[in-house]
Amino acid sequence: xxxxxxxxxxxxxxxxxxxxxxxxxxxxxxxxxxxxxxxxxxxxxxxxxxxxxxxxxxxxxxxxxxxxxxxxxxxxxxxxxxxxxxxxxxxxxxxxxxxxxxxxxxxxxxxxxxxxxxxxxxxxxxxxxxxxxxxxxxxxxxxx
Amino acid sequence: xxxxxxxxxxxxxxxxxxxxxxxxxxxxxxxxxxxxxxxxxxxxxxxxxxxxxxxxxxxxxxxxxxxxxxxxxxxxxxxxxxxxxxxxxxxxxxxxxxxxxxxxxxxxxxxxxxxxxxxxxxxxxxxxxxxxxxxxxxxxxxxxxxxxxxxxxxxxxxxxxxxxxxxxxxxxxxxxxxxxxxxxxxxxxxxxxxxxxxxxxxxxxxxxxxxxxxxxxxxxxxxxxxxxxxxxxxxxxxxxxxxxxxxxxxxxxxxxxxxxxxxxxxxxxxxxxxxxxxxxxxxxxxxxxxxxxxxxxxxxxxxxxxxxxxxxxxxxxxxxxxxxxxxxxxxxxxxxxxxxxxxxxxxxxxxxxxxxxxxxxxxxxxxxxxxxxxxxxxxxxxxxxxxxxxxxxxxxxxxxxxxxxx
Numbered sequence: 001x002x003x004x005x006x007x008x009x010x011x012x013x014x015x016x017x018x019x020x021x022x023x024x025x026x027x028x029x030x031x032x033x034x035x036x037x038x039x040x041x042x043x044x045x046x047x048x049x050x051x052x053x054x055x056x057x058x059x060x061x062x063x064x065x066x067x068x069x070x071x072x073x074x075x076x077x078x079x080x081x082x083x084x085x086x087x088x089x090x091x092x093x094x095x096x097x098x099x100x101x102x103x104x105x106x107x108x109x110x111x112x113x114x115x116x117x118x119x120x121x122x123x124x125x126x127x128x129x130x131x132x133x134x135x136x137x138x139x140x141x142x143x144x
Numbered sequence: 145x146x147x148x149x150x151x152x153x154x155x156x157x158x159x160x161x162x163x164x165x166x167x168x169x170x171x172x173x174x175x176x177x178x179x180x181x182x183x184x185x186x187x188x189x190x191x192x193x194x195x196x197x198x199x200x201x202x203x204x205x206x207x208x209x210x211x212x213x214x215x216x217x218x219x220x221x222x223x224x225x226x227x228x229x230x231x232x233x234x235x236x237x238x239x240x241x242x243x244x245x246x247x248x249x250x251x252x253x254x255x256x257x258x259x260x261x262x263x264x265x266x267x268x269x270x271x272x273x274x275x276x277x278x279x280x281x282x283x284x285x286x287x288x289x290x291x292x293x294x295x296x297x298x299x300x301x302x303x304x305x306x307x308x309x310x311x312x313x314x315x316x317x318x319x320x321x322x323x324x325x326x327x328x329x330x331x332x333x334x335x336x337x338x339x340x341x342x343x344x345x346x347x348x349x350x351x352x353x354x355x356x357x358x359x360x361x362x363x364x365x366x367x368x369x370x371x372x373x374x375x376x377x378x379x380x381x382x383x384x385x386x387x388x389x390x391x392x393x394x395x396x397x398x399x400x401x402x403x404x405x406x407x408x409x410x411x412x413x414x415x416x417x418x419x420x421x422x423x424x425x426x427x428x429x430x431x432x433x434x435x436x437x438x439x440x441x442x443x444x445x446x447x448x449x450x451x452x453x454x455x456x457x458x459x460x461x462x463x464x465x466x467x468x469x470x471x472x473x474x475x476x477x478x479x480x481x482x483x484x485x486x487x488x489x490x491x492x493x494x495x496x497x498x499x500x501x502x503x504x505x506x507x508x509x510x511x512x513x514x515x516x517x518x519x520x521x522x523x524x525x526x527x528x529x530x531x532x533x534x535x536x537x538x539x540x541x542x543x544x545x546x547x548x549x550x
Contacts, residue, residue: 076519078490
C-alpha cells in the first residue's frame with residue numbers, strides 16, 4: 001500500500017494535467033461521485049461540520065483489527081464534496097499516528113488552498129481539524 | 145448631465161484588472177463598492193501632504209486637517225440634507241453606528257418589559273445589537289414579517305406597536321432581497337405614537353436620493369465603503385434633540401469637556417460621540433466619494449442602475465431554471481437567486497474562475513434564508529459602473545455552471 005505522501009503526490013500529478021480551472025473543477029465534480037457514501041444515519045446534526053458556505057458531514061470509525069481510521073463524509077456542495085473525496089483518499093485507512101502527523105501539502109500544490117482558508121467557511125478546514133481530533137482520540141485510546 | 149457608463153468605468157482603476165486572465169466583472173457591490181481614482185488620490189494626497197491629528201494641535205497641519213474633516217461633515221450634511229452639521233456623527237460604519245446607538249439609546253430609554261421593533265429582513269447588524277440590548281435590559285424584540293415576494297407586511301405594524309415600543313429600526317433597502325421598503329409610511333405611523341425610527345441606509349444611500357428632513361427619520365445610518373468611499377468610516381445621523389439627550393457610547397479623548405477623577409462633563413455635539421482619534425482620513429475620503437456621486441448625479445445613477453437591474457432580471461429569467469428570492473415591485477440593485485438543483489457555493493466557485501465576482505451564502509441575513517427555508521443564495525448587486533456587458537458575462541457564466549453541474 002502506498003504511503004500517505006505517495007497518494008498526495010499521485011493527486012498532484014493528476015491535477016497537473018489540467019491547466020484550466022474549469023477542467024480542474026470538472027475533475028472534482030467527477031471525484032465527488034467516487035466518495036464512499038456516508039451512511040444516511042450519520043447525516044445528522046451530530047456529524048455536521050457547519051460552514052456558512054457549505055455543509056460537511058463526517059464520520060470516523062476505528063478498525064481495531066487493522067489499526068486504521070475509516071472516514072466517510074458528504075457535503076451539500078459538489079466542489080466541496082470533490083475536495084472531501086481527495087481528503088478521504090489521502091487520510092482514510094490510515095493509522096491515527098499517520099493522520100496526526102500528516103502534512104497535507106497537496107491542497108496547496110493543486111491550487112485549492114483558498115478553499116481551506118478560515119474565512120472561506122465551507123467546512124473543509126474544520127473537517128481536517130475534526131479528523132485530526134479523531135486521530136488524537138483514537139491514538140490515546142490505543143495507548144491506554 | 146449625460147450619464148455615460150463607459151466613461152464612468154474609466155474612473156475606477158480596479159475595473160481594468162484581470163482575474164484568472166479574464167476581465168473582472170464586479171457584481172458584489174452590496175458587500176463593498178470599488179473606489180474611483182479621485183477617492184484613492186484624495187486619501188493618498190491627504191496622507192502625503194496634510195496628515196495630522198484633528199482637533200488637537202495648534203500647528204498648521206493640525207488646523208488644516210481639522211478644517212478638512214469638518215468640511216467633510218458639512219458635505220455629508222448636504223448630501224442627506226440634515227438640518228445641522230452637528231447632527232452628523234462619524235463612526236466606523238453602519239455596524240458601528242447601530243451598535244453605538246443601541247447602547248446609548250438603550251441605556252437611557254429602554255427598561256425591563258419595553259419593546260424594540262425590527263423587521264424579518266434586517267442585516268445581522270440591525271438584529272444583534274438590539275438583541276444584546278434586549279438581553280441587557282430584559283426588553284423584548286418584536287419582528288415585522290415580510291411576505292414571499294419580499295415585501296414587508298406593513299399592515300401588521302400597527303398591531304405590533306404597543307405603549308411599550310421604544311424604537312423601530314428598519315432597513316431602507318434589503319441587502320438580501322433588494323426590496324425598497326416604504327420607510328416614509330413606517331416613520332409617519334410610528335411618529336403618530338411618538339416612537340422614534342432608525343433607518344439603516346447602508347444599501348440605499350448609494351442608489352437613492354436621501355433627504356432625512358423629508359423622511360423625518362430620527363436616525364439614519366450608513367457606511368462609506370458601500371458608496372465608493374473608504375472602509376472603516378460611516379455615519380450616524382440623529383436629530384439634534386435626540387443626540388443632545390443621549391449619553392455618549394464611548395469615553396475617551398476629544399469627547400470631554402472637563403475631566404476630573406470625580407466627574408467628567410462631556411463635549412458638545414457632535415464631538416460627544418466621537419471619542420478618540422477618529423478615522424479622519426476615512427471621513428475626508430468619504431466626502432470625496434460624495435462629491436463624485438453628486439457630480440455624477442444620484443438620479444442619473446439610479447436610472448442607470450434600474451436599467452441594468454431590469455436587464456439582468458430579464459436575462460436571468462430567459463435562461464430559466466432559476467428561482468428568484470425577492471420579487472417586490474420596488475427593488476434596488478440587488479438580485480438574489482438560486483440555480484435550481486445547484487448549490488450556490490458551487491456556482492460561486494465557477495463564476496469566480498470566470499472572473500465574475502458575486503456573493504454566495506446568507507449575506508449576513510440568516511432570518512431571510514430561514515423564511516424561504518434555504519441555506520443561502522447567489523447575490524448579484526449592481527453599482528454605477530456595471531454595464532450590460534457585465535450582465536451578459538454573468539449570464540454566460542450561469543449557463544456554464546448549469547452545464548457543469550447538471
